[in-house]
Amino acid sequence: MAAVWLLLRKDLRVLARSPLLLAALLAYPVVIAVLVGLVAGYASSKPRVAYVDEDHVPPVVQVAGHRFHIQTVIDEVSQNVTLVRMSPAEARRELADGKVVATITIPPGFLEKLASTVQSPSLVLRTTSGGLAPRVTQQMQALVYQLNRKLQDAFVAADLRYVTLILHGGSTTVFGKRYDVLGLDAMNRELAALPPSERVGKLRQFAAFARLALTQTGSALKATANPIGLEQPKTKGRTWALSAQVQAYGIALTVTFLALLLAAGAAAAERDEGTIGRLGRGLVSLGRIVWAKVALAALAALALGAVIAVVFGIVVEAGGVTGGEPWSRLPLLLAGVALAGGVVGAAGTALGALAREARTASLVAVLVVLPVVFLGLVPRGVAAPAYWISDALPFVHAVRFFAAALFATHPWRTVGIETAWLAGIGAVLGVLARLGMRRLAA
Amino acid sequence: MTETLLRAAAVARRYGALEALAPTDLDLNGGETVALVGPNGAGKSTLLAILAGSLQPSSGRVETAARTGWVPQRPAHYGRLTARENLELFARLEGVADPHSAAAGLLARFDLPPDQPSGELSVGNRQRLNVALALLGEPRILLLDEPTASLDPAQRRRVWEVVDDVRVGGGAVCFATQNIEELHHADRVVALQHGRIVGSSAEEVFG
Numbered sequence: 001m002a003a004v005w006l007l008l009r010k011d012l013r014v015l016a017r018s019p020l021l022l023a024a025l026l027a028y029p030v031v032i033a034v035l036v037g038l039v040a041g042y043a044s045s046k047p048r049v050a051y052v053d054e055d056h057v058p059p060v061v062q063v064a065g066h067r068f069h070i071q072t073v074i075d076e077v078s079q080n081v082t083l084v085r086m087s088p089a090e091a092r093r094e095l096a097d098g099k100v101v102a103t104i105t106i107p108p109g110f111l112e113k114l115a116s117t118v119q120s121p122s123l124v125l126r127t128t129s130g131g132l133a134p135r136v137t138q139q140m141q142a143l144v145y146q147l148n149r150k151l152q153d154a155f156v157a158a159d160l161r162y163v164t165l166i167l168h169g170g171s172t173t174v175f176g177k178r179y180d181v182l183g184l185d186a187m188n189r190e191l192a193a194l195p196p197s198e199r200v201g202k203l204r205q206f207a208a209f210a211r212l213a214l215t216q217t218g219s220a221l222k223a224t225a226n227p228i229g230l231e232q233p234k235t236k237g238r239t240w241a242l243s244a245q246v247q248a249y250g251i252a253l254t255v256t257f258l259a260l261l262l263a264a265g266a267a268a269a270e271r272d273e274g275t276i277g278r279l280g281r282g283l284v285s286l287g288r289i290v291w292a293k294v295a296l297a298a299l300a301a302l303a304l305g306a307v308i309a310v311v312f313g314i315v316v317e318a319g320g321v322t323g324g325e326p327w328s329r330l331p332l333l334l335a336g337v338a339l340a341g342g343v344v345g346a347a348g349t350a351l352g353a354l355a356r357e358a359r360t361a362s363l364v365a366v367l368v369v370l371p372v373v374f375l376g377l378v379p380r381g382v383a384a385p386a387y388w389i390s391d392a393l394p395f396v397h398a399v400r401f402f403a404a405a406l407f408a409t410h411p412w413r414t415v416g417i418e419t420a421w422l423a424g425i426g427a428v429l430g431v432l433a434r435l436g437m438r439r440l441a442a
Numbered sequence: 443m444t445e446t447l448l449r450a451a452a453v454a455r456r457y458g459a460l461e462a463l464a465p466t467d468l469d470l471n472g473g474e475t476v477a478l479v480g481p482n483g484a485g486k487s488t489l490l491a492i493l494a495g496s497l498q499p500s501s502g503r504v505e506t507a508a509r510t511g512w513v514p515q516r517p518a519h520y521g522r523l524t525a526r527e528n529l530e531l532f533a534r535l536e537g538v539a540d541p542h543s544a545a546a547g548l549l550a551r552f553d554l555p556p557d558q559p560s561g562e563l564s565v566g567n568r569q570r571l572n573v574a575l576a577l578l579g580e581p582r583i584l585l586l587d588e589p590t591a592s593l594d595p596a597q598r599r600r601v602w603e604v605v606d607d608v609r610v611g612g613g614a615v616c617f618a619t620q621n622i623e624e625l626h627h628a629d630r631v632v633a634l635q636h637g638r639i640v641g642s643s644a645e646e647v648f649g
Contacts, residue, residue, distance in 0.1 A: 006534055014522040017559070274518030278575070281495035281512060283535040442457075442497065 003284040007292035008299070011266050015300070021265075025258050026304065047136055050091035050103040051083040055110040063115055065161075066154035073150055080139040095126060102127040102136045104143075114151075117158045156221045163217045166210075184211045247312050248403035251305050251337065253373055256395050258304055259297035259341040261365045263348025267293050267433075267440070268361035276441050286437040290349050290430060297345020298338045305337030306330075332405040332415065340398035343422050346429035347394070353436025394429075397421040444471040446507070447583050447614040453492050453502035463488045464638045465502060470583060470614035475605060477628030478618040485637040486618035487515055487587050493616065494585045508613070511581030513589050515618075517572040521561025525554045525571050529578065536579040548574040552600070565592045573601055582613040589617060590624065602627055 015022060051074070061068050074083055083104070086094065091103040105124040113121035125140050127133040165172055169183020182190075184207050191204045270276040270289065279289060313327055348365060355361035375390040376399060390396045397418045404414035448470040455463040463485040470476060470493075478486040491497035493504055494512035519528040526545055533541035549556050552570040555563065560571055569592050576584060584605065590598040605615050605627060617628070625631055633641040 003535060006531060010520060010523065010531055013527070014520060017522045273520055274514060274516050275520060277491065277494075277496040277514055278512070278518045278532070279535070281510075283532070 004288050004292045004295060007279075007284065007289065008295045011292065011296045012299070014266075014269075015262070015296075025261060025300075028257060030254065046080060046082045047101040047139065048099070049081045049083055049136070049140070050086045050094055050100040052086055052088050052091045052103055052105040054088060054108050055106045057106060057111055061111060061115075063117070063151060063154050065158060068150070068154075073147070080142055081136070095128065098128065101133075102140060104140060117155055152222075156218070159221055160218050163214050167214050184214070247406060248399045249377070250312075251308050251333075251402050252340065252376075252395055252398040254308060255301040255305055255337055255341050255398060256344050256373060257369050259301045259344035260348040260351070260369050261362060262300050263293045263297040263345040264352035264355065264361040264365040265348075265358050266296055267349045267352030267437070268355050268358040269352075271356055271440050272358045276437075280441040286441060287434055290346070290433045290437055293349040293352075293433070294342045294345040294430070297348060298342035301341020301344070302334060302338045305341070306334055309333055309337075329405050329411070332411065333402060336398065336401040336405050336415070336418075339419065339422050339426075340394060340401065343394045343426035343429060344398075346426055346433050349433035350429055350436045353433060353440040356440055391421075392425070394422055394425050397425070444473060445612075446471050448493060448507070448510070448616075449505045450489075450493055451502055451505075453489070453499040453504060455488050455492060455497065456500045461637050463492070463499075466639055468493070468616075468632065468639075470616055472582070472612045472614055473609055474630065475609050475615040475617070475628050476630045476632060477625050478616065478632050478634060479620070479622070479625065480634035480640075481620065483636075484634040486634055488637070489634070490585050490587045490616065490618055506583060508582035509579050510583040510585060511576035511578070513573050513576045513584075513586040515587040515591070517568040519560050519568075519571055519575060522559055524557050525549060525560050525563065525567075525574075526556040528560055528571065529574060532575050533578045538579050544578060548577060566594060566597050569593055570597060570600075573604065577604065582608070582611070584608045584613060584615045586615070586617040588619055590619075590621070 057070055059070055061070060081102075084100065086100075086103075088105070091100065091105075094100045095103050103126045105126070107122070107124055110121040110123075113119040123144060125137065127136050162172075164170075165181050165183065167184050169181050169186045171178060171180050173179070187207050188204065188211075191200055191207065194200050267289075270279065276289070280286060284292075309330060313330070347368075351364055351368065352358075352361040355364050372390075372393050372395050375386050375393065376396040378386040378390065401415060401418040401422070404411040404418070408414055446469050448468075450466065450468040452465040452467060453463065454461070454465040466485075466489060468476075468489070478489060480486055488497065490512075491514070492499045494510060494514075495504070495506075496512060496514070520531070523531065526549060529545035529548055530541045533544045538544045548554075552574045554567060554571055554574065560568060563571065569589070573586070573589060576586070586601075586605070589601050593601065605617065609615050617624075619625070631642050632639055633643060
C-alpha cells in the first residue's frame with residue numbers, strides 16, 4: 001500500500017497547489033446546495049389558487065346568527081395556498097396557462113344554502129392534471145376543513161337554540177311564521193298540576209328522560225362535528241432549513257460533487273501528464289492507481305463533510321434547536337461520508353479514465369453529477385423509474401445513511417443496509433474504474 | 443560473450459483493425475547501443491513502449507534481465523510538483539534506497555532548478571528531467587524515444603554522455619530517432635516502416 005500512499009500524497013500536494021480548482025470545488029457544491037434549497041423551498045411554498053366568487057358574497061356575511069368577515073376568514077384558513085380573487089374567465093385562462101394551479105369557485109346560491117343551516121353547499125375545485133394536482137387537492141381539502149371548523153361553532157350554536165327552545169320554551173320564527181313553544185320545563189309543571197295517574201306518570205317519565213338527553217345535545221353535536229380533534233402545541237423543533245433531510249442532502253450533494261470531479265480530474269490527469277505510462281510499467285499496478293484516486297476522493301469528502309457537519313452542529317447548538325444527534329453521531333456520519341466519497345470516487349475514476357483528458361473528464365463529471373443528484377431528489381410517488389435508477393447510484397444511499405446516522409433513534413439497521421448498498425455499488429464502479437484505467441494506459 | 447539484457451519475442455500491437463506493430467523480435471545486449479529509425483508512424487514508439495513495459499503487447503513477450511529506464515517521447519512528470527519532488531516520488535516508487543540523495547545527484551547532474559514546478563520549466567529542462575527520471579535506480583537498460591528532439595546542442599551532448607555512460611558500464615541502450623546524424627551513436631541500427639522491421643540502415647527507410 002506504500003505506492004497508494006505515495007500517489008495519494010502526490011495528489012493532495014497537487015490539489016493544494018491548485019487554489020483556484022480547490023476554491024471552485026469547495027464553492028460550487030455549496031452554491032448548488034443553496035440552489036437546491038431554494039428550489040425545495042419553492043416546492044414547499046404556497047401554490048397560487050384562483051378564487052372565483054359567482055355568488056357575489058358580501059364582505060360580511062351572517063350565518064346562524066354569527067357574523068363572518070370573509071377576507072379575514074380566508075386569510076385565516078388559507079395557510080397552505082395563496083387565494084387570488086379573479087373573474088371566472090380570468091381564472092379559466094390562468095388555469096389553462098398554468099399561472100394558477102387550481103381554481104376554487106363559490107357557485108351561485110352558495111350563501112343562501114349556507115345561511116339556511118339545513119343544507120350543505122359545495123365549493124367547486126378545478127385543477128390541472130399535472131404532478132401538482134394531488135397536492136393542491138389535498139391543500140384545498142385542508143382549506144375546506146378549516147372553513148368547516150370556523151362555521152361549525154355557528155352551526156352548533158344555531159342547532160342548540162332549537163334544543164334550548166324545546167327545553168325551556170319560548171318563541172321562534174320558522175320560514176317566516178312565528179311559533180310559541182311550551183318547552184319541557186313548562187310541560188313538567190303542567191303535568192305536576194294534573195291528578196296523578198299511570199298515564200301522567202308515563203308522560204312525566206318521558207319528559208324527564210327527554211330533558212336529560214337534550215341537556216347533553218351541545219356536547220354531542222360538537223363531538224359529531226369533530227370526532228377526533230388535533231392539538232398542535234408550540235415546540236422549538238427544527239425549521240425547514242435545519243431539517244434532517246436538508247442536512248443529509250447538503251452533505252451528500254457536496255460529497256458527490258467533490259469526489260466525482262476530483263477523482264475524474266485526477267485520473268485523467270495521469271494521462272494528460274503522461275505519467276500513467278511511467279507508473280504502469282511495473283511501478284504501480286493499475287488497481288492501486290484506482291485505489292489512490294478512491295482514497296483521494298474519500299479523504300477530500302471526509303474533510304469537507306466534517307466541516308459542513310461541524311458548522312451545522314454549531315448552528316443547531318447556537319439556535320437551541322432540538323432533535324438529531326449532531327455531536328455524538330459525528331463519527332458514524334463521517335464514516336459514511338468517507339465511504340460515500342470513496343464510492344463516488346470510484347465512479348469519478350471510471351469517468352476520468354473513459355474521458356482520457358482532464359478537461360473533458362471535468363465537463364463529463366459536471367454533466368453526470370447533476371442528473372445523479374436530481375434523480376435522488378425525485379420522490380418515489382412522482383416517478384417510480386427515476387426512483388429505481390437512483391437506487392443503483394450512490395447518492396440516494398449516501399443521503400439515507402447520513403439521515404439515519406444523524407437523526408434515527410436506532411440507526412444501525414438503515415446504516416447496515418446502506419453500507420451494503422454503497423459497498424456493492426462501489427465494487428461495481430471499482431471494477432469499471434480498473435477497466436477504464438487499462439484503457440487509459442493503452 | 444555478450445550478455446542479452448532484454449529479449450523481445452514476436453511482440454505485436456494492434457488497435458482494433460490497425461496493426462501498429464507487426465510481430466517483432468529484438469534483443470538488446472550489454473555494452474550495445476541500438477538505434478530505431480523510421481518515419482512517423484513506423485512503430486518505433488510502440489516498440490519502445492512495449493520494451494519499457496509501459497504498453498502491453500497484443501501478443502508476444504518481453505524478458506528483461508536488469509532494471510529498465512525509460513524516456514518517453516513526451517515528458518512524463520507531474521507539472522505541479524517541482525523537479526526534486528518528481529524525482530523523489532519516482533525514486534520511492536522505484537524502490538531506490540535513498541530517494542533524497544538520488545534526486546539530489548540527478549538534479550546536479552542535469553543542472554535542473556530543484557524547486558520550480560516542473561510545469562513551469564523550459565521545454566529543454568522538462569526533457570532533461572524526463573531523462574533524469576529514467577536514470578533513477580541506475581538502470582542497466584535504457585530506452586529513449588527521440589530524447590534530443592527539443593534540446594539545444596549542449597543539452598544533446600549531455601544526453602549522449604549519459605547514453606555512453608550506460609553502454610560503457612555494460613548496459614544496453616535503445617533509442618528511437620528520425621535524425622540520421624544521431625545514428626553514429628549507435629552500434630546497430632534497426633529500420634522500421636509500417637510497423638515492421640525492414641532492414642538495418644537508415645537508407646532503407648529514408649532512401
